[in-house]
Amino acid sequence: MIAVRWGSATHPGMVRHANEDRFHAGSGIFVVADGMGGHAAGEVASQLAVDEFARLASATTNGGAALHPGAIRHALARANDAIVAAANESEARRGMGTTLVGLAVVEDVGRGRLLAFNLGDSRLYRVQAGSFEQLSVDHSQAQELVEAGVITAAERHAHPLSNVLTRALGHGPYPRADYWLIDPHPGDRFLLCSDGLSVELTDGQIHLALIAPADPDRVAADLVQLAVEAGGRDNITVVVVDVLPG
Ligand code: MN
Numbered sequence: 001m002i003a004v005r006w007g008s009a010t011h012p013g014m015v016r017h018a019n020e021d022r023f024h025a026g027s028g029i030f031v032v033a034d035g036m037g038g039h040a041a042g043e044v045a046s047q048l049a050v051d052e053f054a055r056l057a058s059a060t061t062n063g064g065a066a067l068h069p070g071a072i073r074h075a076l077a078r079a080n081d082a083i084v085a086a087a088n089e090s091e092a093r094r095g096m097g098t099t100l101v102g103l104a105v106v107e108d109v110g111r112g113r114l115l116a117f118n119l120g121d122s123r124l125y126r127v128q129a130g131s132f133e134q135l136s137v138d139h140s141q142a143q144e145l146v147e148a149g150v151i152t153a154a155e156r157h158a159h160p161l162s163n164v165l166t167r168a169l170g171h172g173p174y175p176r177a178d179y180w181l182i183d184p185h186p187g188d189r190f191l192l193c194s195d196g197l198s199v200e201l202t203d204g205q206i207h208l209a210l211i212a213p214a215d216p217d218r219v220a221a222d223l224v225q226l227a228v229e230a231g232g233r234d235n236i237t238v239v240v241v242d243v244l245p246g
Contacts, residue, residue: 004028018040021034048079053102098120121195123136126189139167140163144166
């Protein structure tokens with residue numbers, strides 16, 4: 001089985017009173033959810049999503065069995081159903097939803113691998129043997145403009161459509177997540193984060209913080225601190241996962 005260690009940090013930022021980001025880290029399942037919707041509905045949606053993965057994590061730990069990729073798909077479907085049902089309960093929650101980016105230790109055809117999954121514009125990055133890359137693809141209108149060549153990636157965050165999502169959990173009857181099966185290598189470091197981090201810091205700043213020879217908790221705290229110092233215009237949540245020698 002793949003051994004990992006991890007760290008996490010979250011902060012409401014310097015502008016918003018409430019923190020509508022939620023995360024789960026542990027038992028081989030790591031998720032960050034950034035809720036949206038007025039009247040505190042955003043934190044209801046992100047909490048419902050994270051609760052579903054926390055339940056899956058505790059069932060996996062208690063059962064002692066390896067997690068299969070299908071279990072992640074099912075958890076996403078249950079989380080989506082829970083958010084849609086809660087949204088239908090009250091007018092104030094109409095339209096609420098959440099991003100969700102995740103990384104899970106799974107067993108695929110007898111082999112330990114990592115399954116990454118994403119809906120929305122929270123992100124997954126990886127540092128591997130010194131190279132730094134964003135593995136997830138944002139589901140936002142601004143990202144579509146980047147892919148169409150209308151704006152550059154650097155212009156994305158300043159664009160008025162930057163935070164208009166094209167996919168989210170709780171929007172529609174089925175979650176349309178992207179999935180990636182990843183072969184982990186000892187020394188790989190993964191970062192899951194809400195957009196409160198990626199709007200404040202450049203890829204270069206994120207890369208530099210990630211390659212620090214520090215434990216994941218320290219790196220997570222440092223990243224959040226950097227985003228707060230850069231303005232902290234949104235809630236900031238960070239989970240750092242290190243792959244250990246097997
Ligand atoms: Mn956000």
